[in-house]
Amino acid sequence: MHLVDILVKNATLVTMAPDMPVIEPGAVAVAQDRIAAAGPQQAVLLEYKAAKVIDAKGGIVMPGLVNTHTHAAMSLFRGLADDLPLMTWLEEHIFPAEAELTQDMVYRSTLLACAEMIKSGTTTFCDMYLFEDAVAQAAKQAGLRAVVGEVIYDFASPSYGPVEKGLEYTSALIDKWRRDPLITIAVEPHSPYLCSPDLLQKLKAIADENQAPMVIHLSESQHEVAQIQDKFGKTPPEHLADLGILGPRLIADHCVALTENDITLLKQYDVKVAHNPESNMKLASGIAPIPALLSRGVTVGVGTDGCASNNNLDLFQEMDTLAKLHKVQTLDPTVLDARTVVKMATLDGACVLGLDACIGSLEPGKKADLIIVDVDQPHLVPMYNVYSHLVYTVSGHDVVTAIVNGRILMQDRQLLSLHEEAVMRDVNKIAIKIIKKETE
Amino acid sequence: MHLVDILVKNATLVTMAPDMPVIEPGAVAVAQDRIAAAGPQQAVLLEYKAAKVIDAKGGIVMPGLVNTHTHAAMSLFRGLADDLPLMTWLEEHIFPAEAELTQDMVYRSTLLACAEMIKSGTTTFCDMYLFEDAVAQAAKQAGLRAVVGEVIYDFASPSYGPVEKGLEYTSALIDKWRRDPLITIAVEPHSPYLCSPDLLQKLKAIADENQAPMVIHLSESQHEVAQIQDKFGKTPPEHLADLGILGPRLIADHCVALTENDITLLKQYDVKVAHNPESNMKLASGIAPIPALLSRGVTVGVGTDGCASNNNLDLFQEMDTLAKLHKVQTLDPTVLDARTVVKMATLDGACVLGLDACIGSLEPGKKADLIIVDVDQPHLVPMYNVYSHLVYTVSGHDVVTAIVNGRILMQDRQLLSLHEEAVMRDVNKIAIKIIKKETE
Numbered sequence: 001m002h003l004v005d006i007l008v009k010n011a012t013l014v015t016m017a018p019d020m021p022v023i024e025p026g027a028v029a030v031a032q033d034r035i036a037a038a039g040p041q042q043a044v045l046l047e048y049k050a051a052k053v054i055d056a057k058g059g060i061v062m063p064g065l066v067n068t069h070t071h072a073a074m075s076l077f078r079g080l081a082d083d084l085p086l087m088t089w090l091e092e093h094i095f096p097a098e099a100e101l102t103q104d105m106v107y108r109s110t111l112l113a114c115a116e117m118i119k120s121g122t123t124t125f126c127d128m129y130l131f132e133d134a135v136a137q138a139a140k141q142a143g144l145r146a147v148v149g150e151v152i153y154d155f156a157s158p159s160y161g162p163v164e165k166g167l168e169y170t171s172a173l174i175d176k177w178r179r180d181p182l183i184t185i186a187v188e189p190h191s192p193y194l195c196s197p198d199l200l201q202k203l204k205a206i207a208d209e210n211q212a213p214m215v216i217h218l219s220e221s222q223h224e225v226a227q228i229q230d231k232f233g234k235t236p237p238e239h240l241a242d243l244g245i246l247g248p249r250l251i252a253d254h255c256v257a258l259t260e261n262d263i264t265l266l267k268q269y270d271v272k273v274a275h276n277p278e279s280n281m282k283l284a285s286g287i288a289p290i291p292a293l294l295s296r297g298v299t300v301g302v303g304t305d306g307c308a309s310n311n312n313l314d315l316f317q318e319m320d321t322l323a324k325l326h327k328v329q330t331l332d333p334t335v336l337d338a339r340t341v342v343k344m345a346t347l348d349g350a351c352v353l354g355l356d357a358c359i360g361s362l363e364p365g366k367k368a369d370l371i372i373v374d375v376d377q378p379h380l381v382p383m384y385n386v387y388s389h390l391v392y393t394v395s396g397h398d399v400v401t402a403i404v405n406g407r408i409l410m411q412d413r414q415l416l417s418l419h420e421e422a423v424m425r426d427v428n429k430i431a432i433k434i435i436k437k438e439t440e
Numbered sequence: 441m442h443l444v445d446i447l448v449k450n451a452t453l454v455t456m457a458p459d460m461p462v463i464e465p466g467a468v469a470v471a472q473d474r475i476a477a478a479g480p481q482q483a484v485l486l487e488y489k490a491a492k493v494i495d496a497k498g499g500i501v502m503p504g505l506v507n508t509h510t511h512a513a514m515s516l517f518r519g520l521a522d523d524l525p526l527m528t529w530l531e532e533h534i535f536p537a538e539a540e541l542t543q544d545m546v547y548r549s550t551l552l553a554c555a556e557m558i559k560s561g562t563t564t565f566c567d568m569y570l571f572e573d574a575v576a577q578a579a580k581q582a583g584l585r586a587v588v589g590e591v592i593y594d595f596a597s598p599s600y601g602p603v604e605k606g607l608e609y610t611s612a613l614i615d616k617w618r619r620d621p622l623i624t625i626a627v628e629p630h631s632p633y634l635c636s637p638d639l640l641q642k643l644k645a646i647a648d649e650n651q652a653p654m655v656i657h658l659s660e661s662q663h664e665v666a667q668i669q670d671k672f673g674k675t676p677p678e679h680l681a682d683l684g685i686l687g688p689r690l691i692a693d694h695c696v697a698l699t700e701n702d703i704t705l706l707k708q709y710d711v712k713v714a715h716n717p718e719s720n721m722k723l724a725s726g727i728a729p730i731p732a733l734l735s736r737g738v739t740v741g742v743g744t745d746g747c748a749s750n751n752n753l754d755l756f757q758e759m760d761t762l763a764k765l766h767k768v769q770t771l772d773p774t775v776l777d778a779r780t781v782v783k784m785a786t787l788d789g790a791c792v793l794g795l796d797a798c799i800g801s802l803e804p805g806k807k808a809d810l811i812i813v814d815v816d817q818p819h820l821v822p823m824y825n826v827y828s829h830l831v832y833t834v835s836g837h838d839v840v841t842a843i844v845n846g847r848i849l850m851q852d853r854q855l856l857s858l859h860e861e862a863v864m865r866d867v868n869k870i871a872i873k874i875i876k877k878e879t880e
Contacts (some may be wrong), residue, residue, distance in 0.1 A: 333526060
């Protein structure tokens with residue numbers, strides 16, 4: 001008999017380990033920051049004992065969800081300006097509001113996003129924004145796992161100032177967080193249309209030197225593709241291929257407007273894709289060719305994008321929309337079946353972020369990032385198929401418990417790592433100033 | 441000072457009355473089954489007093505949502521068979537399961553659907569299924585407002601037997617429920633492809649005689665349109681127009697595959713449309729031309745369809761998907777703005793069901809059907825625009841209180857009209873038999 005830290009029992013256990021069926025009743029043993037065992041309850045309880053036992057009461061126990069693309073601090077702008085043409089939205093509302101941002105505003109807004117993510121089952125997120133040191137601090141305080149990186153473009157930033165300082169800021173972030181158990185620093189050029197070839201190559205060098213992931217917005221809309229075509233005579237992926245930017249550590253956000261050759265390039269260089277269906281729909285960007293990417297073997301994760309274009313961080317709702325969107329787009333109801341979609345939001349998402357050796361499934365030796373979904377509710381009765389439930393019926397509100405790196409962040413809907421009331425109050429105070437500015 | 445039954449105070453009040461802004465703080469006075477007043481708090485509290493005062497604590501108080509198309513009892517089949525070709529789904533799973541249905545199974549499954557609807561903010565639903573007397577009884581017991589009708593087609597039904605008995609069953613339903621304050625009986629031919637012209641006209645006569653609404657599935661997919669074209673040389677709406685079936689009391693479900701002339705016909709006859717975006721996506725039926733219908737002045741409500749093709753009854757999530765789907769379909773982010781979508785799910789939905797004189801907005805003299813949404817949660821902070829919140833961020837779980845016809849059905853997430861545990865347990869028992877049958 002081994003003594004561990006946490007035992008989760010009475011689980012409908014979805015491990016997402018390859019070829020592993022749903023185990024019922026299942027149990028998970030957590031020792032320090034890792035999973036010691038995940039399997040049939042009888043076997044696990046025979047071998048492990050813990051002071052802290054969590055009864056899942058038949059609920060679904062599964063890997064925490066991985067949000068492969070967001071701008072967490074943009075929760076501050078949730079619903080500030082919707083249903084507008086893209087350029088009006090950006091130039092008249094988002095950019096002016098962002099010009100006023102401070103490190104403190106980003107920190108407090110990211111804490112709010114973390115509270116929402118924990119409460120909706122996300123345990124890892126990949127962030128791109130300004131003042132990312134504050135984002136890393138907020139994620140760490142909340143106890144979430146995160147890949148974060150300062151957004152870099154050719155012009156000056158409200159955060160670091162001129163572009164050269166952006167490179168320094170990124171290198172300093174990498175040094176500061178190198179040994180952190182939760183935070184990974186990424187190198188993050190905004191996009192091919194806001195970054196010169198020279199800047200892209202300088203950032204690629206920093207990423208290579210540090211074996212760091214690189215994150216970029218890529219081919220989000222036909223408009224963007226036309227811009228790059230006009231300037232360089234190539235599609236954005238072709239442009240990046242010629243500059244030597246494509247590679248297995250590159251995380252390409254959106255990939256809505258792709259040619260056949262673009263898909264070939266993404267596969268050839270093993271580029272990872274973050275798919276954001278709700279944001280692409282709300283901003284009317286288009287529908288990414290996900291079934292084609294998957295059939296070609298490209299790894300695709302799920303993202304919410306920021307709250308200004310979604311307007312929530314609920315990955316369960318995102319899975320639902322994702323599965324349905326591609327069915328109606330292809331007129332094929334068998335496309336993107338429920339298990340495939342759950343895999344995209346867990347194991348494949350972990351792979352997108354380069355973390356699949358560490359998270360994404362409940363297997364012995366992996367980090368203990370898991371959630372419990374309460375299925376004893378009218379909208380979740382009856383349950384014939386666990387994967388169908390997770391995609392088409394469960395929403396983030398049904399998550400009752402969240403554990404990251406062996407630490408319990410939420411139990412029975414109570415946040416343990418954050419003071420929920422204070423987090424909301426702080427952001428509401430900042431929002432009052434934004435409303436004043438908007439109505440001036 | 442007037443004494444009323446219920447006062448709701450400290451509301452962010454969304455009345456959906458024409459041209460009425462959001463009122464904050466607002467209050468609503470409920471006397472018996474009706475709204476006595478809905479307006480600025482100070483004025484309402486000066487004039488009204490009640491023994492029962494509900495503090496909305498700044499939450500959104502709004503009309504209950506109207507689900508214009510569902511098959512409530514199909515909650516029993518939630519997730520039974522997903523991601524399959526339409527005919528496999530229907531012929532190998534749904535039809536065999538439905539052949540075994542009894543009045544009692546429909547009653548208990550509808551109670552479950554009612555529990556889910558109350559807990560997600562729906563106060564009125566329009567149902568089409570078998571054993572609809574049981575559906576009416578379940579809705580009445582739950583306290584929900586409902587338009588219900590027995591589905592009729594050319595072949596025998598597991599409920600009433602041969603088709604002639606279906607006409608008798610419908611007439612008997614109309615007689616039985618004629619004076620009920622919550623239940624309206626509709627005449628419900630399944631579709632042009634399962635009902636002969638003769639049957640359609642007989643049912644139309646019953647509807648006209650009783651001034652009853654008529655509900656029909658119409659042009660749900662291109663496949664169905666091709667069937668009718670082959671048989672009658674016309675589109676389904678043209679076919680119904682020629683048979684004299686179109687009219688202002690006709691509720692046409694889906695309307696996915698419409699021609700320009702179909703839209704003209706729907707407008708000309710003032711036919712009402714129930715739009716079910718998530719079901720149409722999941723079954724890969726197609727995308728209904730809602731922006732075109734709205735611009736031509738056709739009244740469109742929102743529906744979830746049954747839980748076998750959704751797989752939930754959450755109209756807040758349906759609004760979110762609806763608003764986003766048509767933006768990406770038209771590549772125009774200004775299409776179906778948030779207020780328009782909220783109106784579709786409330787006042788327009790009421791109009792679709794012929795109930796807009798009675799419900800759909802919070803105005804003095806209308807029936808007291810209202811809900812409270814708790815906005816003091818991380819995913820709902822900050823709040824710049826109430827309509828944006830309702831469409832893009834709120835989900836059914838955020839509804840804390842529901843009142844229908846002046847009766848409190850849920851307060852602080854506790855169901856008062858139904859025994860939630862018993863309702864779930866009963867359906868789980870039936871589901872066990874269905875699983876046995878499926879695995880035989």
